[in-house]
Amino acid sequence: MYKKKLHPFNKNLAVFILIPCVIIIIVLFIHYQSVARENAKVTEGIQALTTLENRDLYSMEEKIDYMKRKAVDSGDYSALFGNAVVFGDSIAEGLGLYGFLSPTSLVAVMGKSTETSLEDIPNLVNLAPRYVFFELGLNDISHPDNTLESFISHYERIIDAVRLQLPNTQIYICSIFPVTDEALKENPEFSQIESYNTALAEMAKRKNVHYIDTYTYLKNNPQYHDQDGIHVIREFYPIWMDTLVNNSDLKNLL
Numbered sequence: 001m002y003k004k005k006l007h008p009f010n011k012n013l014a015v016f017i018l019i020p021c022v023i024i025i026i027v028l029f030i031h032y033q034s035v036a037r038e039n040a041k042v043t044e045g046i047q048a049l050t051t052l053e054n055r056d057l058y059s060m061e062e063k064i065d066y067m068k069r070k071a072v073d074s075g076d077y078s079a080l081f082g083n084a085v086v087f088g089d090s091i092a093e094g095l096g097l098y099g100f101l102s103p104t105s106l107v108a109v110m111g112k113s114t115e116t117s118l119e120d121i122p123n124l125v126n127l128a129p130r131y132v133f134f135e136l137g138l139n140d141i142s143h144p145d146n147t148l149e150s151f152i153s154h155y156e157r158i159i160d161a162v163r164l165q166l167p168n169t170q171i172y173i174c175s176i177f178p179v180t181d182e183a184l185k186e187n188p189e190f191s192q193i194e195s196y197n198t199a200l201a202e203m204a205k206r207k208n209v210h211y212i213d214t215y216t217y218l219k220n221n222p223q224y225h226d227q228d229g230i231h232v233i234r235e236f237y238p239i240w241m242d243t244l245v246n247n248s249d250l251k252n253l254l
Contacts, residue, residue: 077241080250081105085127087120088112088135091177091231098234100241105129113139113146114154121158125165132162132169133244135214137176137200138230141192148196152203159207172248173204175215180222183229212247214240 077100085105086092092108095101107123114136124132140151155173162171175197179190197215204211217239218224224236232240245251 076100077238077245078102078105080245080253081241083129084131084133084250085124085129086133086135086244087117087124088133088174089139091138092135094232094234095237095241098237100237108135111139112136113143114151114158115140115146118154118157118161121161121165124162128166129169131172131248131250132166133172133174133212133248134158135174135177137193137196138179138190141176141189141196142187148192148199151196152199155200155203156207159209170249171209172244173200173209173211174244175200175211175213177232178215178219178222180225180229183225187230210248212244214243217243 081101082105085107086095086101087107089108089112090110092106093110096103096106096108104127107120107127109120112120117136134155136155137151140146140154159171162169176193178193179187184190193215201211218232218236222229224232224239226233245254
């Protein structure tokens, strides 16, 4: 019977094949260790960078808060009102004329009423403030065709428009400023200011917005009125600004 001849095991060939395999395994192991070390360094670097950024951010926030406090102490409110807007008529306009606020913190035009101010809402929306303070009413009272009902109706439309387009903006309503007794004699329609303010406070409560009494202090300190008995002098504006700050979330920035 014929038997198939078996070839003897070639040790040299086995060694020739085994050595490259061992080398490949060693290279792969070294490469894996190198990649692991690099990943560890990257992770450590990211952690260090995050810590540094957080520290720098905290330090920067501290510096900003310090500068805001310093600005207020020196009578410069533009930094504190950097994310706020005062929206109103000629009295609010004085904040810009006297240099208390920058144009990016002010939407105010002489003669504005609640009705005509509706057209200025897009300007407010473009500024996208976190806080808005409304100062309106004297021109509504002085206009012969306006009534208390129309005043409240227009104010509510303003609030609704702001809430629709700036849902994260906090709304503050300032009471209508008083006039002097002399101005009241010449303009008897201003005798309605207190009743308008009462309705304004009720509206603010109904609409769930903040109401700030800016009437009482000036009523008790008429020396801050200008010669016409309606507008105010420059020295009153820091008092008004402090009133807005102390009765809003801006006080948390101090």
